[in-house]
Amino acid sequence: MRGIIKLVYTKVIDAGSAQAWDKHVFEDTHREFFMQAQQFDQQGRYETYQEMLTHIPRAENMSYLVSTAAAGHLKQLHNKFPDVLNTLGKTCVPFKNFKFEIVQSHVKNKALHKIAIHLYSDPLLWIDTIDKHLIFTPEEGHKKLISGEEIETHSIILLPNVGIGFFKILPP
Template identity: 45%
Template sequence: MSQKIITLCYRKIIDDSNSSHWDKFVHEDSFLEFKMQSQFYNQDGKYGTFAELLMHVPGADKLHFLVSAAITGYLRQLNGIIPDILDNLGRRFLTFENFKFEIINSDFNDIEKHKVAINFFFETIGVA
C-alpha cells in the first residue's frame, strides 16, 4: 500500500454575528482595510458593495489578497492551530500549514454586511 498526502480545508466564516473577541477583531480590522484598499477601485464612489466592484472593475479580485494583510497578525496569534475545532477534552489540537483569506461580501457603508472567510489548510497521510 502506498501512502498519499491528503490536503484538507476547514472554512471559518466570520461576520457580524460572531461572538468571540478574536473573530470580532478580524471582522472589524478586515472591514476597515477593505474600505481603505477598495478606494483605489472605487475612486468615483460609483459602487456600494464588493460584489458590484467584482462585476464592474477589472482587478478588484485582488482585494482578497490586499485585505488579508490586516489579519495576518491575528493568524500568527493562533500559533498554527485552527480555532473552533476541539478534541473531546475541549482543547484545540488541529494544526494548519497555510490559509487563504476571502471576502464573501461587504458593503462600504455597513459593517454588519461585511462577511469574510478564512480557509485553513492542513495535510494528513492516507493509504491508497
C-alpha cells in the same frame, strides 16, 4: 486503508460573530476593505464588493489585499485550527496555509461585511473514522506505526465546516 490527509477548516466571520478574535478580524478586515475600495473606486460609484467585482477589472485583487489585515491575527492561533477541538477539549490540528475570501462587503454598511478564512492543515496520517470521530496523528507517525511503536493520536468530531481537502493512499 490508511492515508495521508490534509484537512480544511472554513471559519466564516460576519457582524454576528461573538468571539473576541473574530470581532477583531471582522473590524480589521472591514477597515482594510474600506481603504481598498477607496483605491479601486476613487469616484465612489460602487458600494458593494460584488458591484466592484462586476465593474472594476482589478477588483479581484481585493481579497488578497484585504487578507493582510487577517494574516497578523492568524499568528494568535499558534498554528492550530480554532474551534476544532479534540475529545479532550484542546486544539490539535496544525495548519500552515490559508486562503482568504471576501464573501460580501459594503463600503457604508459594515453589518453586511462577511469573510471566510480557509485553513489548510499540515499532512496528517488518517488512522480511522469511527462514527463522526476522525482519528489521526501527524504524518511522521506513519513510520512509528509501521515499526510497531506506540503513537499519540487525536480524535476530533467532524463538523460541517471541516473537511478532508486532500487525500493520498498509503501503500500497505
